[in-house]
Amino acid sequence: MHHEIEFKEVVFEYPEKKFGLYNITFNIGIGTKFAVCGRNGAGKTTLLRILMGLEEHQAGNIKVQELTLNRENIKEVRKRIGFVFQNPDSQVFSASVYEDVAFGPRNLGLEEEEVEKRVEEALKSVDLLDCTHESPFRLSFGQRKRVAIAGVLSMDPSIIILDEPFSNLDYPTRTSLKKLLENSVLKRGKTIIFTTHYRKLINEWADSVLFLDAGKILYHGNVEDLSIIDEADRFLGPF
Numbered sequence: 001m002h003h004e005i006e007f008k009e010v011v012f013e014y015p016e017k018k019f020g021l022y023n024i025t026f027n028i029g030i031g032t033k034f035a036v037c038g039r040n041g042a043g044k045t046t047l048l049r050i051l052m053g054l055e056e057h058q059a060g061n062i063k064v065q066e067l068t069l070n071r072e073n074i075k076e077v078r079k080r081i082g083f084v085f086q087n088p089d090s091q092v093f094s095a096s097v098y099e100d101v102a103f104g105p106r107n108l109g110l111e112e113e114e115v116e117k118r119v120e121e122a123l124k125s126v127d128l129l130d131c132t133h134e135s136p137f138r139l140s141f142g143q144r145k146r147v148a149i150a151g152v153l154s155m156d157p158s159i160i161i162l163d164e165p166f167s168n169l170d171y172p173t174r175t176s177l178k179k180l181l182e183n184s185v186l187k188r189g190k191t192i193i194f195t196t197h198y199r200k201l202i203n204e205w206a207d208s209v210l211f212l213d214a215g216k217i218l219y220h221g222n223v224e225d226l227s228i229i230d231e232a233d234r235f236l237g238p239f
């Protein structure tokens, strides 16, 4: 069967070997919502950084749309993946919202007319058209997060990774972010990978889930059976 992403026996250690990910094997289906969860420091962000090629794994094999993630293919793999960081301030940096969202498409070498079209469409889908010419630094945290998401949408990647997209957002904002991602990402057959601590969100929204603990997989599979894992309840809590 063809998967969007395949991890096979992947091993990674940070240079000082204080933390590592071991024997990481899982698949992600095309057009699905895949949740990565686990307590603080479990290795979620590290896993996403490896997938994005920001850290290099030392053993095992990673495939992104059948393409092996290695030094030779890294540029092509990165083009297919959009990464929304945990903290919007590490990716929102331009003087205006427009310039920020235009940065990616310009980097792809697109014509200015096409850039404009993409920025408008992306800002519309995150409901920020009204803020097009404002400084991102005057916006709220939740709005800056949406600017970061628009910046990724405008590059039209087929896989979107979001690190903690729902944290520090209130319930209505979380709900509208879910809708936004459904309309702008999932309806177009794209795949979403996200990390979260919200148990309710995993239950309601994820198609499958990977539960990490201390760099190892405690659980990988459907959401219903995650409840058989005691740790899931202890670390994720009811909400």
Ligand SMILES: Nc1ncnc2c1ncn2[C@@H]1O[C@H](COP(=O)(O)OP(=O)(O)OP(=O)(O)O)[C@@H](O)[C@H]1O
Pocket (backbone or CB within 6 Å): 014, 015, 018, 019, 038, 039, 040, 041, 042, 043, 044, 045, 046, 047
């Ligand atoms: N650049 C780095 N160099 C060395 N160790 C690191 C580095 N980045 C993270 N770590 C360590 O790796 C471990 C896993 O961190 P990671 O950020 O992947 O966890 P996480 O599951 O995303 O946690 P959180 O829920 O708090 O975001 C931690 O012990 C952290 O200190």
Ligand SMILES: [Mg+2]
Pocket (backbone or CB within 6 Å): 044, 045, 046, 086, 163
């Ligand atoms: Mg993290």
